[in-house]
């Protein structure tokens with residue numbers, strides 16, 4: 001349970017002065033707070049014994065007012081220190097997580113679902129901050145304040161009475177311990193369920209258009225109801241177990257008060273204690289309610305904090321298990337060589353790249369085609385270091401690809417993925433993302449190359465048009481072309497287009513490919529595509545089938561071969577021709593009245 005505080009040690013250390021100041025202010029405030037009942041006790045004794053007069057009244061009133069003012073100031077100091085510190089912890093933990101996410105590659109995000117990561121990054125980190133802020137407060141109250149009260153009760157009233165009143169708290173501590181473990185378990189189950197609901201909500205919002213198109217709203221509402229009811233049940237379970245804490249504490253506290261009153265009455269009758277002592281003692285017991293209840297809260301907060309810490313640590317220390325240890329700084333792209341290169345995804349039953357042999361000379365264009373699932377993206381992912389490198393030879397220049405430093409390789413690559421990712425920023429910012437110091441001229445030039453010029457004229461605010469979340473306010477083809485412009489502005493040593501022209505018409509595709517070829521003269525380009533006309537001009541085309549190279553050659557060589565490429569190309573040409581056939585073609589069945 002206390003492990004969470006140990007794990008947060010780094011944070012307490014970093015902010016030691018803030019925490020030390022808060023803890024000292026809280027401790028001093030607690031000491032002053034316990035002096036108040038003592039003064040009231042003496043005040044009552046002065047009334048009972050008839051010693052009260054104007055001077056005594058003034059002295060007690062001034063002492064009382066002084067204590068109230070001092071504790072007011074101290075309470076402000078520790079309150080600000082502890083709770084501002086908790087916000088700071090949230091900020092730091094979230095920044096740590098974000099830095100970790102940014103370093104992770106595909107296998108990590110396959111391991112954890114987005115909603116789960118979000119839940120841990122928000123709700124669990126909030127629980128940790130509660131532990132560092134409110135948790136520290138209750139820890140101090142439950143320990144320091146309780147101890148101060150017990151000492152004050154013993155020293156100023158009666159040790160025997162103090163121990164008699166404190167005895168019922170021991171079985172209470174045991175009940176709290178047992179129930180605390182159950183809360184821990186139930187809380188972790190509820191958090192898991194929250195992660196799963198979160199994930200499904202994200203997926204639902206993402207897929208809203210498909211859900212509506214298939215009129216599946218009712219199904220989703222039912223599913224969501226079922227999930228939230230499940231979550232509610234789990235949260236109720238936590239509340240149910242936690243609800244036992246407060247009544248348990250109150251029952252034992254009632255017992256304490258009863259013992260204090262009965263035994264106290266005997267001690268007053270024996271003349272050992274004064275009436276003022278009994279009043280002060282009852283006030284001390286009353287003041288003990290909060291620290292005693294806070295024992296139960298402390299258990300709850302520490303248990304929840306500890307479960308949340310485990311959940312946050314799990315995603316913080318999990319890695320993508322990709323160990324790229326290369327040290328050579330890749331300054332420019334060189335020739336690529338694959339020989340007997342084989343790769344299999346860890347979760348795949350079959351080989352995904354099978355004995356690939358390929359030479360891609362620097363400055364040349366490679367076309368990768370093949371039916372869906374044949375391994376086109378998988379081959380590209382090897383260049384992007386997104387998965388562990390396969391076995392066999394994979395060199396760039398005279399060194400193995402694995403010997404190069406990974407960030408230096410990524411700096412050379414311009415990549416346009418299949419699922420074009422745009423940010424909720426302006427068109428300008430989305431394109432300038434590819435080049436830090438891009439001017440508007442650079443941006444407009446890359447827009448021209450990506451054939452987005454006409455579209456830009458038609459969107460309301462030109463370069464300043466905001467693209468909604470994931471670019472929802474523009475069409476799929478427009479998104480693809482903005483993604484291409486973003487890659488082109490980088491003018492990368494190697495440009496990789498992974499089926500990035502699927503949503504544009506054949507004519508626009510030809511224009512873009514032509515522009516790319518012109519501007520990238522002497523630079524390496526890889527184009528993976530389903531539409532074979534996109535790779536017609538490539539220096540070499542490989543046809544993949546089940547991860548292996550089925551055919552290779554230039555467009556003309558592959559056409560001459562008469563294999564898969566020839567069949568596909570012919571089919572696509574016929575389709576293209578029929579789709580573009582003029583609508584005004586004569587109807588053969590039209591009656592002629594001649």
Ligand SMILES: Nc1ncnc2c1ncn2[C@@H]1O[C@H](COP(=O)(O)OP(=O)(O)OP(=O)(O)O)[C@@H](O)[C@H]1O
Nearest residue numbers: 345347348352370371372373374375376377378379
């Ligand atoms: N992360 C992954 N884990 C396990 N198997 C995968 C993974 N990604 C892809 N595969 C499998 O690897 C094979 C090749 O997939 P890949 O995405 O490379 O095909 P592709 O030729 O690019 O297909 P498409 O043209 O449809 O994009 C497929 O059988 C696919 O199911």
